[in-house]
Amino acid sequence: MRIFLSGFGTVGQGFAEVIKRRRDFFEDKYGEQPVVVGVIDSKTFAVDQKGLDLDRLVARKQEKKGVSDETYSDALAVMDSVKYDLLIEVSPTDVETGGTGLKTIRHALECGKDVITVNKGPLALHFHDLIALAKKNGCKFRFEGSVGGAMPIINLCHENLKGEKISSIRGIFNGTCNYILSKMDNGQPFEQALKEAQQLGYAETDPTNDVEGYDAATKVVILANSVFHRDVSFKDVKITGITGITPDAIAQAKSHNMVIRLVGEITETRLEVAPRLIPIGHPLSISGTLNIAQIDADLAGPITITGRGAGKIETASAILSDLIAIMSMRL
C-alpha cells in the first residue's frame, strides 16, 4: 500500500506517528507496511518511491517548517511524479472553495486512486460529485475523521447500521463549544471560558468558526449528505452559535436542572445547529471536549456514540480505521 499524504500539520504528523506505532499490527495482519511515497504541505514536498522516512520528515518540519527545501507550484504534478495507491488528504479545511484538498482528492479519484480524508471543506461543498467520481472510477472514498474525530459515527452509520432507516441524528459536534459551555455551567462568563479554551489549545486565536457554530454546521452537512443521502450545503443549515449565551441564561437553565449545549440536528427535513436546553443526566448533557451523537434507527432503536472530537492522535486513529478497512478489502 503506497500512500501519498497531502497535508503535514498536526493530523498528518499524527498519522505518521500512528502508522509507526502499528508496525507490528500491519506486519501481522497484512504482511506489509503501508509506505508513504510522497508528502506535501502548503509549500514544500518530499517524494521517494521506496518510501519516505517519516520520523525525519516530522523532525524537519518541526525544526524548519516545510518537509524539505523543495517547493512546488503544482500539487498535482508532485502527485503524478510518484506511483501511489491511496491519497490521504489532511490539508487545512477551506469551506469557501474546498482549497488544495478539493483539487488533490479530485485528481486522485480521476486517476483511480483510493482516498481517505478528514478535510471537511471538499466534503461539505462537493460531496455528491466526489462520491460519483469515486464510484465511476472504482475507488474507495472514506472520511471517518471528518465528523467527530475519533468518534466512529460515519462508518457506524454506513456499515454497522447500513440496513437501518435513520430518521434523525442529534449530537454535539464541536468540542470547543462544549468545553466553553461546560465551564459556563460553573459560573464562568463566556469570554473567560473562551480564553481558557484558547490557552489550552482547544480554541483558535480567531474562534469564530467554532463559537458561531460554523464548524458544527459543516459536520451537519456532511452527515446529511452521507448518512441521509440529502444534497445540501452549508447555506441550508440554520445556525445559531453560543456567543449570545449569558451567565444568566446558564443560571436559569441550572435552576431547572438543565444545561445549555450546542446541538446539531439532522433529519429528512431539518438541518440546524443551535444552543439547546438539555436535562442534566441526558446523554447530550456531557461536559468537556467530547463529541456525542444520538442516532435514531427504525429497527435498532436509539444508539448513542461518544468519543474524542479532536486531537492529533485521535483524528489520526480515524484515518487508521479507514486505512485498515481499505487494506482488508484488498486482501
Place this chain on the structure above:
Amino acid sequence: MRIFLSGFGTVGQGFAEVIKRRRDFFEDKYGEQPVVVGVIDSKTFAVDQKGLDLDRLVARKQEKKGVSDETYSDALAVMDSVKYDLLIEVSPTDVETGGTGLKTIRHALECGKDVITVNKGPLALHFHDLIALAKKNGCKFRFEGSVGGAMPIINLCHENLKGEKISSIRGIFNGTCNYILSKMDNGQPFEQALKEAQQLGYAETDPTNDVEGYDAATKVVILANSVFHRDVSFKDVKITGITGITPDAIAQAKSHNMVIRLVGEITETRLEVAPRLIPIGHPLSISGTLNIAQIDADLAGPITITGRGAGKIETASAILSDLIAIMSMRL
C-alpha cells in the same frame, strides 16, 4: 442468499419480520432477496428449497406452537436436506452444554456455510474452537447480537476499532438488572422492582440468570474471547449479582450523589461482574433497560456506545447487520 434458520422463538420471528421490512433494501442493494429455505424450532421443522413463506410460519407458530406438524429427531439431518449458504442460529441459550446451537453451528461450519448467531451458549463455551473451524473452512462467523442486542459493540471493536489496542471494556450488559436498579433508585425494594420487571416482560419467571449476574458474565466471556483474544470461560469470571442490594445501600449511594449499577469489566487480567457505585452523570449511570459499553482504546481514547440490549426487532436488527456485512462481502 439461502438461509437456514435454527430457532423460531422471539428472535427468529423478529428476523422474519425484519427481512420482510427490508425487501426494498435488498432488492435495491443486492438485486435479490435473502430466502429462508429451512426453519427448525425445538421440535418441528419446515423446509422448501424455493423459499418458505415466513408470514405463514409465524402465524402457524403463534397459533399452534411448532412451525409445522412435522417433527424431527436429528436437526443436522434437516439441515442437510436443503441447500443453504448461511445458518442463522437463534435457538435458546444453553450455557451448560451449548445445546442445539452448538451442534448446528459446528455442523454448518464443517459444511463450509457462513454462520450468524446471537446464541450466547456456544460462544461462551467454545469460542476459539468455533473461530478456528470457521477459519479452516473459509466461513464467515458473526455474532453481533450476542452481546448488547442492538448495541453494535462486537463489530465496532472488530472492524471500526480493529487497529486499536483496547485495554478495557466496562459496561452494563444486562438490561433487566439495570431496570431493577433504576427502580430501586426511586425507593422501590428489590422484590417489588423485580416483580414489575417480570410483569413488563423484562425478567423471566425464574430471574436467576439475570439477577445473579450470570447473563452479564456470559457477555463478559464473549467480549474477553473475541475482543481481547483471551481464552476464558464462565468459571473465570468473578460474579456478584444484585440480590443482596438493599434499599439502605441505594439510599447511602444517593446521599453521595451516586447510583448502584451492575457493571461488567474486561481487561487483559480481569473479568468481573459486580454492583458498582457510579457517580450520577457518569455515562454508566444510565437508567432503564439500555445497555452501554465504555471502550478504552490506545489511539482513539475512550469510546462509549449505548443501545437497546434486548427486544425482538432490536436483536433481529443485529442479525440484519451481520447479514448485510456477509452479503456485501459476496458482491
